[in-house]
Amino acid sequence: MQASRITAYKRPPALKLRPRTETLIAWLFILPSLVGIMVFVFIPAVRGIYLSFTNSDLLTRSDFIGLQNYQKLLNDAQFWSSLRITVEYVLFNIPIQTVLALTLAILMTRLTKSNILRGIVFLPYLLPMVMVTMVWLTLLDYDFGPVNSVLQLLGLAKIGFFNQTTIIPSLAWINTWRYAGYVALLFFAGLQSIPGELYEAATIDGANEWQSFTHVTWPLLRPVTVFVLITSVVGSFQVWDSVAVAASPSGGPGGASRVIFWYITNVAFTQFNIGYAAAIAVALFVIVLVIALIQMWYFRADSSDLG
Amino acid sequence: MNSLDLQLQQSNQRAVGTQRRKLSWGRVLAWCFVGLWVFVTLFPVYWIARMAFSTQKLLLADPTNPFPAGLTLDAFRRVLGLLPLQMVIDEGGFPKVMHFGEYLLTTFIVTSAITIGSTIFNAMAAYAFARLRFPFRNRLFYLYIIVQIMPAVLGLIPNFILIHSLGWVGTLQGIIAPSFLGSAFGVFFLRQFFLGINRELEEAAMLDGDTLIGIFWHVILPITLPALTTIFVLAFMTSWNDLQWPYFAGGSGHIEGTTTLTVAMLSFRSQTQRGLPDYTGLMAGTLISIIPMLAIFLVFGRKIVDSIQFQGYR
Numbered sequence: 001m002q003a004s005r006i007t008a009y010k011r012p013p014a015l016k017l018r019p020r021t022e023t024l025i026a027w028l029f030i031l032p033s034l035v036g037i038m039v040f041v042f043i044p045a046v047r048g049i050y051l052s053f054t055n056s057d058l059l060t061r062s063d064f065i066g067l068q069n070y071q072k073l074l075n076d077a078q079f080w081s082s083l084r085i086t087v088e089y090v091l092f093n094i095p096i097q098t099v100l101a102l103t104l105a106i107l108m109t110r111l112t113k114s115n116i117l118r119g120i121v122f123l124p125y126l127l128p129m130v131m132v133t134m135v136w137l138t139l140l141d142y143d144f145g146p147v148n149s150v151l152q153l154l155g156l157a158k159i160g161f162f163n164q165t166t167i168i169p170s171l172a173w174i175n176t177w178r179y180a181g182y183v184a185l186l187f188f189a190g191l192q193s194i195p196g197e198l199y200e201a202a203t204i205d206g207a208n209e210w211q212s213f214t215h216v217t218w219p220l221l222r223p224v225t226v227f228v229l230i231t232s233v234v235g236s237f238q239v240w241d242s243v244a245v246a247a248s249p250s251g252g253p254g255g256a257s258r259v260i261f262w263y264i265t266n267v268a269f270t271q272f273n274i275g276y277a278a279a280i281a282v283a284l285f286v287i288v289l290v291i292a293l294i295q296m297w298y299f300r301a302d303s304s305d306l307g
Numbered sequence: 308m309n310s311l312d313l314q315l316q317q318s319n320q321r322a323v324g325t326q327r328r329k330l331s332w333g334r335v336l337a338w339c340f341v342g343l344w345v346f347v348t349l350f351p352v353y354w355i356a357r358m359a360f361s362t363q364k365l366l367l368a369d370p371t372n373p374f375p376a377g378l379t380l381d382a383f384r385r386v387l388g389l390l391p392l393q394m395v396i397d398e399g400g401f402p403k404v405m406h407f408g409e410y411l412l413t414t415f416i417v418t419s420a421i422t423i424g425s426t427i428f429n430a431m432a433a434y435a436f437a438r439l440r441f442p443f444r445n446r447l448f449y450l451y452i453i454v455q456i457m458p459a460v461l462g463l464i465p466n467f468i469l470i471h472s473l474g475w476v477g478t479l480q481g482i483i484a485p486s487f488l489g490s491a492f493g494v495f496f497l498r499q500f501f502l503g504i505n506r507e508l509e510e511a512a513m514l515d516g517d518t519l520i521g522i523f524w525h526v527i528l529p530i531t532l533p534a535l536t537t538i539f540v541l542a543f544m545t546s547w548n549d550l551q552w553p554y555f556a557g558g559s560g561h562i563e564g565t566t567t568l569t570v571a572m573l574s575f576r577s578q579t580q581r582g583l584p585d586y587t588g589l590m591a592g593t594l595i596s597i598i599p600m601l602a603i604f605l606v607f608g609r610k611i612v613d614s615i616q617f618q619g620y621r
Contacts (some may be wrong), residue, residue: 019440025519026439030447033432036488041454044465051465058471104344107337119608120345123352126600126611128548130569131593134576135351138358138586146354149371181348185612209333238460241550245576261460268464269555281460288458 051278058274069279079280081255082263083287085168089259090236092172097232100180105187106217118188121181129178129241136174137162137246162246164256171242171257179235183228190224191217226299230292237288240265260284355597358590359383366587382591405588407595409564410571414547414596417479417567421486421546426539429493430531434523436494437501438509454491463551470556477558477565486546493538496614500534501527537614540607547599568596 052069056062073079104121124132139145140161148158161170194217202212218225240261243252251258251266258266260280268277358366362377369376384390386407435441436448466485467476475481504527512522528535550569557565566574572592575585603611 022439022519023441026435026441026444029431029435029439029523032428033489033494034447036428036485037451037454037491039469040466040485040488041457041462041491042450044462044469045457047465047468048461051468056468058468100344103340107341111334111337111341115609115612117341117345118612119604120348122608122612123604124348126544126548126604127597128550128569128600130548130550130572131355131597132351134572134589134593135355137576138590139351139354144366144586146371146373153371177347177351234458238458244550244554245573249577264460265463265551265555268467269559274464274468278464281464285458285461288460 048278049282051275052282054275054278056274056278057272059272062275065275069276070283072276073279073283078258078263079260079283082258082260085256085258086237086239086260089168089172089239090233092169093175093236094229094233096172097176097180097183098228100176101183101228102187104180104184105191106213108184108188109191118185121184123181124178125182127178130245132178133171133174133242133245136170136177140170162253164252164254167247167252167257171239171246174242175236175239179232183232186224186228187221190221194220222299226295229299230295233291233295234288237284237291355590355593358586359594361587363585363587382587383595386588386592386595405571405575405592407568407571407592410566410568411595413479413564414567414569417482417553418543418546420479420483422539422543424483424487425489425493425542426535428487429489429497429538430528430535431523432489432494433497433501434527437498438527439519451491451494455495459551463555466552467555476556477562479565481556482553482565482567485552486542490542493542496538497531497534500531504530533610536607537610540603540611541614544600544603544611568592572596 051062053064053066054062055065055068108118108121140147142148142158142160142162145161147161151158160166198216198220199212202216207215238261239259243257243259243262246252247257247262249270251262261284264277264280264284267273267280357373357375359382360375360378360380362379362381365376381390386405388406388408436444436451470476470481470484473481475484508526508530509522512526517525548569549567550573553565553567554570554573557567557570559570572589575589575592
């Protein structure tokens with residue numbers, strides 16, 4: 001420290017280094033990362049779009065066939081059914097998860113600063129989705145699951161949690177269980193950035209709890225809410241792991257959990273219709289992108305009222 | 308992170324203020340809600356252990372018992388392939404010798420390679436973006452921002468084709484390759500920390516005759532060790548928990564030596580669901596798979612929680 005303060009007086013205006021050396025070192029440092037990004041993220045995305053215009057089957061052919069895959073998509077009953085199932089999943093998942101997380105975040109802010117509580121709330125996020133699904137399959141099992149045991153003890157009818165009508169809500173709940181704590185921590189961080197004086201001012205003005213939530217908390221939390229909603233909706237639309245565990249390879253009872261990403265991997269790696277699978281992937285990407293843009297526009301993401 | 312610390316401090320002061328309030332019904336209700344959620348969070352983790360330490364036959368006979376039925380380590384010995392096949396069948400387990408020890412090793416190799424590689428390459432790129440001047444720096448960084456919003460669904464099939472054309476399907480390098488060179492988020496995350504370092508430290512090192520690479524090694528990395536640990540732990544967690552890519556790139560769980568724990572659990576489950584599920588075996592496997600995560604949680608929990616709060620500020 002002492003040395004740096006003394007040398008600071010003699011310091012030349014900038015680091016004296018030949019720019020060419022600096023450029024060379026910079027490229028050397030960036031190269032591995034840039035190759036990774038280009039080869040495994042950027043180029044694949046572009047290639048995925050190209051593949052959607054071909055009849056590629058991975059091995060024998062890959063001819064350009066124009067919009068044929070997309071025309072097929074419009075008349076593909078399984079695609080529309082998968083899309084409907086996925087939307088249903090998202091609608092069961094996101095509202096409950098978000099409200100639950102926001103409630104937990106507010107309670108954590110108001111009740112206790114306990115790190116242990118925050119740690120426990122966050123714990124499920126660390127566990128692999130496969131294992132999480134396994135555990136809930138067991139907990140919700142019709143014959144041996146403790147949830148149905150409790151229902152029986154209470155004199156209620158047992159519930160089949162993984163039949164044709166219940167599997168999507170059950171899978172949505174499993175996702176909610178894993179992510180609610182993570183989202184709660186994002187909200188929690190957002191709540192910390194709201195100055196306490198605003199709440200004091202609201203109280204002085206005679207606002208009750210609900211009014212200070214709607215007039216102070218909710219508007220000032222907007223940037224975090226947008227971030228949370230966009231990332232969780234995009235993630236939820238791409239549900240795959242839990243379906244693979246709970247319903248693979250058939251896609252659930254009566255195909256009831258054939259979500260869109262399940263359909264993509266089925267078309268690509270079971271039917272080897274790579275071109276068509278790529279077209280479904282592009283369609284899903286566009287849907288997700290449009291929803292994200294609508295959310296951004298609706299919440300006017302870039303502006304917090306905090307200024 | 309300074310502003311975050313400050314905010315946490317403010318929140319702590321606010322929390323002290325709220326503690327003076329009287330006990331009200333609202334607070335009782337709020338505590339009940341929090342207590343309920345803690346129960347809903349912890350009970351499944353307990354239930355994994357409860358089933359894993361049970362005997363398969365006793366477990367099925369007594370599903371409502373909240374304690375392990377016939378406390379035993381047999382389920383663990385079974386999934387680790389330590390019991391002869393006949394004994395497995397006699398116990399009512401899934402009639403196949405399993406090698407969770409092997410899957411654990413495979414997962415450890417894959418996860419270590421990805422975690423070490425991605426942390427190093429992320430740090431190098433982040434240093435260049437944060438500190439060095441070179442042509443196209445800003446434009447290149449835009450590329451990193453754009454790439455961050457690309458969803459996984461678009462990349463899966465083309466990446467599989469790439470790995471396939473290299474002949475890497477069903478190999479460890481096939482599973483490792485796409486994540487080995489780092490991620491756009493990792494570069495973005497570390498760059499934020501490198502930007503916060505006091506330049507005078509680097510200038511002092513430079514006047515002492517250190518090279519740019521030397522400065523990176525002697526000044527930047529030691530100072531940002533906490534951020535590096537965070538990105539290391541996050542990469543470890545992501546890779547350890549990943550299912551889809553290891554499943555397809557590793558040969559759908561059919562190839563010896565490339566089956567990770569998550570993939571093994573998936574195959575185990577899909578094979579066992581035809582008959583009577585081998586619950587104790589499945590839960591023993593689950594427990595083995597999540598033990599490293601639980602260990603990370605105990606050691607780095609606080610750090611990860613803080614970093615997630617950083618993500619919210621992006």
